[in-house]
Amino acid sequence: MLERLLVSQPHMSIPLNAKLLLCGLLAQEFGTEVDPSRISFVSHHLSHAWSAFSMSGFEQSLILTIDGGGDFASGLLAVGSGTEVTPLATFPESDSLGLLYLETIKYLGYGMFDEYKVMGLAPYGDPAPHRDLFEQFYELLDNGGYRIYLDRIGPTLLRSIEVRRKGMPFTQQHKDLSASLQEALERIVFHVLRHHSEITGIKRLSLAGGVAHNCTLNGKLLRSGIFQDIFVQPAAHDAGCALGAALMMSNELGQSAPRERLQEVYWGPDLGSDRAVEQELIAWGGHIEIERCDDVASRAAEWIAMAPLSAGCRDDRNSDRVRLATVAFLPTLGRPQTRIGSTRLSRSAKAIAPLRHPCWRRTPTSSLNCQIAGRNFPL
Template sequence: MEERMLTLGLAGGLDPVYDCRYDAPQYFTYDAAAVLVEDGQVVAAVEEERLNRVRRTNKFPFDALRACLRQRGVALQDVDRIAYYSSEETANFLVGRLRAAFPELAGVPDARGLLQAAIQREMKCAIDPERIVFVPHRLTHAVSAAAMSGFERSLVYVIDNEGGVFTGTRARGSRSCLTELAAFSPQKSLGELCHRTIRALGYSPFEEAEAMELAPHGDPAVHRAAMREVYRLLPDGDYDLAFQRLAAVVSKAPGRLRGEPVEQAHKDVIAALEEAISEIVLHVLRHHRTASGVRQLCLAGGGAQICAVNSRVLASGLFDEVFVQPAAHDAGCALGAALYAADAPPRRAPLDHVAWGTDLGTADAALPALRRWGAFVTAERSAACSTAARSGPSPTTTRWIGSPPSSRSIASNARSSS
């Protein structure tokens, strides 16, 4: 019998849901998820928030990990590699900060040891620390998009806190399918530009979807001149951000606390923000599209979830095809980490589903669970379900991964049409 290779990709913090022992710096870890890859193919994937019910959770994905193992019918001891969505250098820096705050960590030498201890404590089994693979965060985003696009050759743009531009090819495994063309430091983070703007308007950093939904109702021209002082387009697809000048933009809108009514001035600021991000993204892409000659594009990272920006990219005519990673946020990093650690060959056909989550089961199993949430939802058996129940069990089951359809859930393969 041929031996299989199992790789587990993880994203999230180190605490289980019931503990706050190792809280990372604010917004450092979130969107926890687990992905199981077998011989280079995804066999299970689920976000932790779907199971622990904490939206955009920063906890370790223990429930998601268990769900992936259970779905495939394997134990943690059967897994060959455990991939984490951070470089070892970055993770060790974080451990250094934790060690200063928690004297009991004095005996933990590094991030590898801390990750091993956290998993062993919760899963109650020994793991070899050499099985742990650290994958740089930017790479996990890039691999998660390039390897699932089905493109022979593509330009890959990661719009994230540490973004970058790559060329991708499916001729090699996931560890070597990317060539970096440009790297953008946190000082050039479009996500930070977005977060600073919406925080000043009374939104939390995790309410960027709700805030950006205001853009179509605002007029970007009102604050266009002020917003253009915040960024500077440079040669070769580069740019600078002057965060200190953002105050001149947001001060034009009245102060607002979270939950208070939104006024037209707030909508105008958001519209100007969206226009600025679109202009920067297109500036970057125009240069690298011309320099590389590649006409297929992959997008990943939290900034890739701004639908209006994606629409502008598609409408620009720069690319024949645009693939947006469905889990473009940090949960998708678990997928990229697993594919990278497994050195999985990129897909030869575009991603056509994301049905890797837990099985919802039949209507008879789902309805009682839904009705327990009766204060928030109404669950009824449809006529189609009743007909199916009378005629016997349906061969079709439904699975999910990530977000339900919303502004955080984007079509996986947007194609231009004539």
């Protein structure tokens, strides 16, 4: 950080002590002095780990954080128990699963933060044609370890596929490549978690890190039966590190957060009165259908079964005013062949946000449920 500031602001007088630097920046921005002794540095992946485990509601769980990289590591495997997080293994940046995904999707016309698009493309493809090719990019090791060969990806793909440029149509080869990439990611993560679940006997899992946004992987982990319950930190990406760092330091200062499972992330602004919400919806009348209903969860489940787009506003539990909104793009689950009119999708997509983390939970009957607004619906 100091080096970046020196390059970007060469005339700025910067103290070499990082804590003093931060104190100076905070004083400049907020007009208040901060005692340097109150500043602590928390490692990237420990922040991810605490953000997941502390809000999982579990008394004990395995914790896996996986991303492109941070603080010279790309992942952490740990055990959370009570108010302690104990690392078991770390994965270097050279073995980054996030970079495995990113380096591959460059040859599909995508870049950073487009990973979810390729995850969505994968169900349309067959992983078999490129399975042998992808097995050149990684190696599964003993004791749940693995190695990634990032330097092999570019040269191999350039020789083996027709590279797609942004805006070009997708061929079946591109879809198959997406499927092979997704399969490789899943195979590596399953290898790591199956080993550590067996040796620890722990049947609950907390996930964080950018790769934890891969909800296809998360769903398969739950259906595998390796774990009885899985918690995914909704802010699994780097924004969640701020939360995790605060939770970790609060715990070290003897002020542990309540051991409660995070049930919702509705911290947005007040939407206003019913009348204000109605007027806002009317403005979108040419693009959406609006229906008032008493049982929002059941009606939304019916809509999801019939159509791909669903949105809802609901009352905050502590207020009679409409405060919170859920806006979700939910393609028909498990049916990649379902098509949506491109015109309708392009007009509607700007008004919706992906629902990346529904709360998946295995029930005693081993059926799979999607929890919406606190109610379970079988899938």
